Amino acid sequence: MAAVRYELLKVCKQSGARLGRLHTPHGVIDTPAFMPVGTQATVKTMSPEELKQMDAHIILSNTYHLFLRPGHDIVREAGGLHRFMNWDRPILTDSGGFQVFSLSELRKITEEGVAFRNHLNGDKLFISPEIAMEIQNALGSDIMMAFDECPPYPAEYDYVKKSMERTTRWAERCLKAHARPNDQALFAIVQGGMHADLRRESAAQLTSMDFPGYAIGGLSVGESKPLMYEMLECTVPLLPDRKPRYLMGVGSPDALLEGSIRGVDMFDCVLPTRIARNGTVMTSQGRLVVRGAKLARDFGPLDPNCGCYTCTNYSRAYLRHLLKADETFGIRLTTYHNLHFLLDLMRNVRQAIAEDRLLDFRDEFFNRYGMHDNDRGF
Amino acid sequence: MAAVRYELLKVCKQSGARLGRLHTPHGVIDTPAFMPVGTQATVKTMSPEELKQMDAHIILSNTYHLFLRPGHDIVREAGGLHRFMNWDRPILTDSGGFQVFSLSELRKITEEGVAFRNHLNGDKLFISPEIAMEIQNALGSDIMMAFDECPPYPAEYDYVKKSMERTTRWAERCLKAHARPNDQALFAIVQGGMHADLRRESAAQLTSMDFPGYAIGGLSVGESKPLMYEMLECTVPLLPDRKPRYLMGVGSPDALLEGSIRGVDMFDCVLPTRIARNGTVMTSQGRLVVRGAKLARDFGPLDPNCGCYTCTNYSRAYLRHLLKADETFGIRLTTYHNLHFLLDLMRNVRQAIAEDRLLDFRDEFFNRYGMHDNDRGF
Numbered sequence: 001m002a003a004v005r006y007e008l009l010k011v012c013k014q015s016g017a018r019l020g021r022l023h024t025p026h027g028v029i030d031t032p033a034f035m036p037v038g039t040q041a042t043v044k045t046m047s048p049e050e051l052k053q054m055d056a057h058i059i060l061s062n063t064y065h066l067f068l069r070p071g072h073d074i075v076r077e078a079g080g081l082h083r084f085m086n087w088d089r090p091i092l093t094d095s096g097g098f099q100v101f102s103l104s105e106l107r108k109i110t111e112e113g114v115a116f117r118n119h120l121n122g123d124k125l126f127i128s129p130e131i132a133m134e135i136q137n138a139l140g141s142d143i144m145m146a147f148d149e150c151p152p153y154p155a156e157y158d159y160v161k162k163s164m165e166r167t168t169r170w171a172e173r174c175l176k177a178h179a180r181p182n183d184q185a186l187f188a189i190v191q192g193g194m195h196a197d198l199r200r201e202s203a204a205q206l207t208s209m210d211f212p213g214y215a216i217g218g219l220s221v222g223e224s225k226p227l228m229y230e231m232l233e234c235t236v237p238l239l240p241d242r243k244p245r246y247l248m249g250v251g252s253p254d255a256l257l258e259g260s261i262r263g264v265d266m267f268d269c270v271l272p273t274r275i276a277r278n279g280t281v282m283t284s285q286g287r288l289v290v291r292g293a294k295l296a297r298d299f300g301p302l303d304p305n306c307g308c309y310t311c312t313n314y315s316r317a318y319l320r321h322l323l324k325a326d327e328t329f330g331i332r333l334t335t336y337h338n339l340h341f342l343l344d345l346m347r348n349v350r351q352a353i354a355e356d357r358l359l360d361f362r363d364e365f366f367n368r369y370g371m372h373d374n375d376r377g378f
Numbered sequence: 379m380a381a382v383r384y385e386l387l388k389v390c391k392q393s394g395a396r397l398g399r400l401h402t403p404h405g406v407i408d409t410p411a412f413m414p415v416g417t418q419a420t421v422k423t424m425s426p427e428e429l430k431q432m433d434a435h436i437i438l439s440n441t442y443h444l445f446l447r448p449g450h451d452i453v454r455e456a457g458g459l460h461r462f463m464n465w466d467r468p469i470l471t472d473s474g475g476f477q478v479f480s481l482s483e484l485r486k487i488t489e490e491g492v493a494f495r496n497h498l499n500g501d502k503l504f505i506s507p508e509i510a511m512e513i514q515n516a517l518g519s520d521i522m523m524a525f526d527e528c529p530p531y532p533a534e535y536d537y538v539k540k541s542m543e544r545t546t547r548w549a550e551r552c553l554k555a556h557a558r559p560n561d562q563a564l565f566a567i568v569q570g571g572m573h574a575d576l577r578r579e580s581a582a583q584l585t586s587m588d589f590p591g592y593a594i595g596g597l598s599v600g601e602s603k604p605l606m607y608e609m610l611e612c613t614v615p616l617l618p619d620r621k622p623r624y625l626m627g628v629g630s631p632d633a634l635l636e637g638s639i640r641g642v643d644m645f646d647c648v649l650p651t652r653i654a655r656n657g658t659v660m661t662s663q664g665r666l667v668v669r670g671a672k673l674a675r676d677f678g679p680l681d682p683n684c685g686c687y688t689c690t691n692y693s694r695a696y697l698r699h700l701l702k703a704d705e706t707f708g709i710r711l712t713t714y715h716n717l718h719f720l721l722d723l724m725r726n727v728r729q730a731i732a733e734d735r736l737l738d739f740r741d742e743f744f745n746r747y748g749m750h751d752n753d754r755g756f
Contacts (some may be wrong), residue, residue, distance in 0.1 A: 042700060042707045048691075070674065070699040078677055078695060086691045296448065299456055313426075313464045317456060321448040322420060328706045329420045 002212050004143065004185040006031075006244045006265070015261045015358035019350055022244050022265070024090040024142040025183060026082065029057040031244065031265040032349055034256060034342045035092060037273065040065050041075070041085040044273050045332045046339070048087045054308065054340040055347075058090040058142075060268045063135050064099030067127070068118050072138040080140030092268070093141035094248070095132050095174075095189070097148045098217070109149065111166065129173040133186075137179045145215060146174040148189040153221040160193035167191045168205045175209060187213035187246060194223055196234040203238035214239045215246040216264070220255070229258055236263040253282065253345055253369060257362045260349050272338035277331045279323045282341045286370040288316075290334060295320045308340035309333075380590050382521065382563040384409075384622045384643070393639045393736035397728055400622050400643070402468040402520040403561060404460065407435040409622065409643040410727055412634060412720045413470060415651065418443050419453070419463040422651050423710045424717070426465045432686065432718040433725075436468040436520075438646045441513050442477030445505070446496055450516040458518030470646070471519035472626070473510050473552075473567070475526045476595070487527065489544065507551040511564075515557045523593060524552040526567040531599040538571035545569045546583045553587060565591040565624060572605055574612040581616035592617045593624040594642070598633070607636055614641040631660065631723055631747060635740045638727050650716035655709045657701045660719045664748040666694075668712060673698045686718035687711075 007021040022029040036043045036051060039062045043051060051059065061081060066072060078084040081091055097114075100107060104116035104125075113128030127135075132147035148167040151160050171188045178186050188206040192198030206214065216235055219228045232247070239245050244265045250256065251269020259267060272282065279290045283303035290302070301311035302319065310319070310333040322330025345365075352361035385399040400407040414421045414429060417440045421429060429437065439459060444450060456462040459469055475492075478485060482494035482503075491506030505513075510525035526545040529538050549566045556564050566584040570576030584592060594613055597606045610625070617623050622643045628634065629647020637645060650660065657668045661681035668680070679689035680697065688697070688711040700708025723743075730739035 040699070040703045040705055041696070042705050045706050045710075047707065047710070065703075069703055070695070074675060074695060074699075077675060078693060084693070084696055086696075297452060297455060315456060315462070317448070317452060318419070318462055318464075321418070321452075325418045325443075325447055327418055327420050328423050328709070329425065331706070332423075332425070332710075 002185065003181065003183055004212050004244070006213070006242060008241065010354065012353040012358045013356040014360065015353070016263060017260045017349070017353045017358045018263055018265060019353040020244070020265060024058075024185070026088060026090040026142050027057070029090055029266075030350055032256075032260040032346055032353075033057055033266050034251060034346045035060045035266060035268040036339050037062075037268055037270045038085070038087075039270070040069070041081060043339075044277065045328065045335045048085070050309075050336060051087070051339070052089070054336065054343050056089070056339070056343060058092060059087065060092045060094065061139070061141070062096070062099060063093045063132065063139065063145075064096035064103065066093075066139060067096060067135050068120055068125075072135040076138035076140075082140065090142040091139075092143040093136050093139050093145065095145040095147040096127055096135070097132070097189075098150045098249070100127060101150055111169075113147075129170040130177040133174055133177040133179065137184065141184060143213065144178070144184050144186045146171040146186060146188045146211075148191060148217055150191065150218045150221070151193055153193065153218075153223055155193055157195060160191075160195060161198055164191045164193070164198050164202045168202065171206055171211075172209060175211070185212040187211055187215050189215045189217040189248070190235055190239075191218045192235075193218055194227055194231060196231070199231055199235045200238060203235050207238065207240055211243070213244040213246065215248050217248045219247065220249045225255065225258070228255070229262065232259065232262040232264065251342060253342070253365070256342065256345060257349065257358075257365065260353075261358060261362065272342050273335050276334035276338045279330075279334060281334050281337050284368050290316065290319050291323050292320070302337055303341070306337065306341065306344075308337050308344075310337040310340075380563065381559065381561055382590050382622070384591070384620060386619065388732065390731040390736045391734040392738065393731070394641060395638045395727070395731045395736045396641055396643060397731040398622070398643060402436075402563070404466060404468040404520050405435070407468055407644075408728060410634075410638040410724055410731075411435055411644050412629060412724045413438045413644060413646040414717050415440075415646055415648045416463070416465075417648070418447070419459060421717075422655065423706065423713045426463070428687075428714060429465070429717070430467070432714065432721050434467070434717070434721060436470060437465065438470045438472065439517070439519070440474070440477060441471045441510065441517065441523075442474035442481065444471075444517060445474060445513050446498055446503075450513040454516035454518075460518065468520040470521040471514050471517050471523065473523040473525045474505055474513070475510070475567075476528045476627070478505060479528055479530075489547075491525075507548040508555040511552055511555040511557065515562065519562060521591065522556070522562050522564045524549040524564060524566045524589075526569060526595055528569065528596050528599070529571055531571065531596075531601055533571055535573060538569075538573060539576055542569045542571070542576050542580045546580065549584055549589075550587060553589070563590040565589055565593050567593045567595040567626070568613055568617075569596045570613075571596055572601055572609060574609070577609055577613045578616060581613050585616065585618055589621070591622040591624065593626050595626045597625065598627045603633065603636070606633070607640060610637065610640040610642065629720060631720070631743070634720065634723060635727065635736075635743065638731075639736060639740065650720050651713050654712035654716045657708075657712060659712050659715050662746050668694065668697050669701050670698070680712075680715055681719070684715065684719065684722075686715050688715040688718075
């Protein structure tokens with residue numbers, strides 16, 4: 001019995017987007033879904049109850065960070081990540097690959113795996129596909145990711161090709177090393193950089209191995225949005241209809257819409273939580289910098305069209321005061337709002353798919369939100 | 379009609395402590411009560427709902443800080459402090475006096491008031507008794523404090539005497555300047571340093587003016603605990619039975635107990651929130667440093683005898699991880715626990731008074747908590 005099961009409810013007649021449900025050991029995820037990121041076994045500043053209040057169905061946590069601190073052995077002894085962090089809904093853990101390449105120092109990649117130095121204390125460490133599985137099996141996430149290499153952008157065609165082929169071989173080793181396939185689903189990650197033929201090759205190789213789900217990795221790494229969408233368009237059609245598709249590291253409103261339209265079911269990104277900590281919020285009228293002086297006497301909510309806890313109870317003037325005074329309750333409230341905003345957007349996306357009008361909804365959304373959001377990239 | 383009314387329910391036959399209720403425009407406070415401190419219009423890291431969940435009846439906010447940022451005019455325009463910070467229960471604001479003397483720079487005291495520089499930006503500012511009333515009237519707190527001078531410790535007898543006499547004159551000016559006596563109660567502050575005769579003189583002068591409540595200021599400023607209790611013992615008997623008594627800046631468990639035994643009704647202190655942010659918690663067995671290495675694999679709660687949100691849902695190992703990883707959710711959870719601990723202690727104090735056994739309760743508490751807590755001072 002597979003750990004997860006994807007149920008396709010319908011395809012939007014206007015856009016081709018998919019409405020579905022992903023059944024996991026810790027509950028059902030309505031898709032398309034946005035996953036808040038809880039890097040270090042906590043979605044920064046939020047309680048599990050708050051995440052449930054805003055109806056987050058699943059969160060993501062980072063294997064690399066938990067491997068370094070507190071260590072996956074401690075999480076296993078605690079009874080797994082769900083119990084450790086008091087979150088009883090689904091969890092997806094990434095493979096650690098992306099962080100090994102973006103955060104660690106002195107990394108050396110061989111066929112066996114990646115040697116690197118812990119960015120916190122300089123210790124020499126090593127992660128192989130087998131070790132990535134051991135760590136994620138210890139964490140006990142509902143969805144695990146195969147250990148991959150995410151090539152930099154831009155990169156030479158030959159390098160990306162070799163890297164993609166190694167990622168395929170590593171995925172095969174992950175499949176063999178995974179100790180709990182009935183309890184945890186292992187997704188493979190399609191790579192291939194910005195090269196359509198490599199993307200297609202990667203997708204073909206990985207789907208032949210029959211993973212319970214597929215991610216599209218190596219996007220949102222500095223390329224333009226049109227190029228990202230082009231890569232989606234050549235990759236997604238090669239993925240099996242009956243399996244979930246996850247676009248990694250994407251969370252700007254425009255990319256969530258365009259990704260859904262291109263058949264993606266799952267997304268994650270630190271964007272909403274990170275910009276919240278810098279005092280920027282997403283609203284139905286576009287982004288708002290809460291520290292701005294003109295908000296000092298603005299006693300209205302962050303977003304007049306939002307019904308979240310923050311907008312129901314607090315004014316822009318109060319939030320500005322908290323942020324200016326370095327009060328952490330301020331970033332709690334902006335974080336809450338931004339996560340609610342994206343989860344609400346995905347609820348609306350699902351509703352629009354159900355009504356066969358996702359292209360109309362996208363256009364209406366952009367008319368309000370503005371076309372100049374700096375994450376749109378064009 | 380006075381803004382607040384103190385109702386004496388009973389006196390503990392064993393200890394002399396008072397059980398009472400303070401009726402205010404925003405609700406009833408069971409006394410003896412501990413007031414969490416929300417310096418900048420927020421109890422650091424906590425939401426109003428969390429404070430209610432732990433059954434805080436009243437919070438304190440700091441006039442000096444709100445005067446500097448965001449400015450009392452903005453709070454007034456927001457509809458007052460209650461609405462600004464979304465807290466509909468009672469609020470006490472201090473006078474700003476203590477902070478002017480402890481935080482500001484280049485202060486100059488005259489009979490008229492205190493000139494000083496804003497510690498945030500160096501601006502020249504001035505607070506007089508009249509201005510302190512104007513600010514607190516704008517904030518709209520249920521209980522306001524008269525503008526006082528809190529002399530340093532140790533200080534010359536003559537200086538303390540002159541300062542105490544000026545504090546009395548300032549209290550009289552506050553009484554005259556207070557614009558909303560039916561909506562906000564003004565408490566006077568007994569000063570007099572560590573000199574019993576000056577304390578008695580201050581109490582006599584202030585009680586002759588018939589304030590709706592009296593605070594004991596200028597204690598917990600570096601003196602020993604026995605000396606503090608001696609000052610309480612010579613001051614409290616001079617205060618009227620039918621008015622509430624508030625010991626300012628005191629919040630260690632031992633001082634809350636000893637203060638209650640000496641007839642105090644209200645307390646406030648940043649201790650529980652401040653040490654929580656440093657990763658120290660109060661438990662029924664004494665203080666615990668949560669960052670300690672031996673907690674890494676300790677999957678029990680902070681305090682096995684505690685039923686708070688933190689202790690119900692999270693382990694010492696998880697809390698240690700969050701604190702080591704600089705995750706603000708960690709200090710949310712330790713802050714919640716520490717505030718709950720003191721509010722729970724005060725519930726137990728009230729229960730013990732009702733049962734005429736507060737001295738027994740104190741001894742039982744100290745037997746568990748230990749006599750060596752570093753806030754005991756002896």
